[in-house]
Amino acid sequence: MASHRKPRQRPLRGGTVRTAATLALAGAATATAFEGTSQADPQRAPSGIKAEVDRLYEQAEAATERYNGAKEKAEEAQRALNELRDETARRTDRLNAARRALGSLAAGQYRSGGLDPAVQLAMADDPQDYLARAALLTRAGDRSAADIASVRRQLDEVGALRDRAAGHLAELRTGQAELAAQKSVAEEKLDEAKRLLARLTAEERAAYEAPAGGAAPADARTPAPSPPSDGSRAARAVAFARGAIGKPYVWGATGPGGYDCSGLTQAAYRSAGLSLPRTTYTQINAGRRVSRDDLAPGDLVFFYPGVTHVGLYIGNGQMIHAPRPGSTVRVAPVGSMPWAGATRPA
Template structure:
């Protein structure tokens, strides 16, 4: 007669339990992902995208100027280290030369000093020649003492230079770390801006670019200037022709119109904002610092009402943007990533001050 008892169930093994738990967690994660996708961030309007992107570009430019300052310090530290290493190598060569000379003299004295002076005089075929040679050896002894002092001095100098080089190397590495940090910040801000713009449809992107005068290629340098907020357009002024340094700087900036903005660049094929003003005044024989926040102190401050072509005009509370004034309330500047060097009204950004290089 067949048994009707229920078959005995085998307990789950440890591996089976773990597998079941993994599948349960995977299912929960999948459900959460679907729930998250249904609650995605609402689509931003072009106006909202522009507001966020403008802020990101402003923050990126501030970080870019910090990068420029850190790069200048790192380059200076590298040059200083290279010069110190050259000095150390030259001093080491002189040390080795002094050591070789001292070794040769010591070997000569050792060979000639096998017998005492009295016995050498007795055995000498020419006593007068011996006496002359003995006097020469006395002088050589004095020289060997001086050579020994030279070797000791060179050793001390090489040790000091090597210790100083180690300090310079540590300083260089710190500057390079700061440089990399600012670079990551700039690239992160620009990537965030790119992601925001990529969320726009083609129609929305066209509307955004129509609202943003700094996007796309530069406008032609002739004809009416782009309208500023609440400002009547005016004609672009021609470069001054008086041959002054300011005129040469303005002429250089006019020649750069249309070249792309590349952060960290000082020309000749591309520029960032402070790289453009530095290059323009360099063409006129005037050396400016590298960053916006140092350029504003390189010259005489001038009031907005007293601006003249060639003056440096600065914007934002952190002094993070600079342009070159060309007259009629306009400047030439390198706006931001994705744009080109162009003419723009100076009242298109928050005013911070102006400087006249000299």
């Protein structure tokens, strides 16, 4: 019978032992590295969360400004539609009155003008009486022609008014659809930002809210310069903005209880007697452009490539602005956000 002995294993020599050990350690390190990679979530790192939240807030503010623009257009369309409807109703009443008068005149002429004029003359007892009546009928005919022309003109006018009203109604519906779309985008971005911020610890959240993030309240650490006292529009706008410090950021609001960024600057200049457009991307064109080196108190300062944020410059490199939802109107450095330009309202 064949022997079934277990083959004798040769001992590992020194070089072989070192090679095996190295491979074993490398394998363990690789496994650990893969395990760590599978567990790590870059988005959970505070720095990643902060960067993503900043991006979401910027996108939300861009949607907010588009919402503000669509709201302004929808409100203008609604006002125009209401005015046209009122004017159409007035014109329709006058048209109906003219139609009734024309109908009465036509009925009277039919009743009195059934006979041929020659027959009327032949039957008349007094030729002078006939001539008087003939002159009256001629004048009545002239009036009838004028009334008919007036009714036709009024019909055309009412039709044109109704066409214009239909156009404004279409604009209104388009604006309302845009409102809903931009509101949905802004709310989606804000909700996502809130979820990300909820991942931060209290200390990390406090660090994010610090002045470097452009979201800290104005306090003794960042004193605002005294406003100019020359009584100019700029001075009055700055004084208004200083009075709004501490009021909450309210999405799409123009005061007095709260503001968004462009709502604050619009309200500030409205208090000074100057009407500014509603949105950041229209406010930047509402005056003379100025360079960053030539800023003066009262200038509007704009940020981000899409011109989606605005503040009111108050001097010493600082501005008053409404930063974002969850914050309040406050003082912040102009250099705390990406610069886009500046305008001196006029």
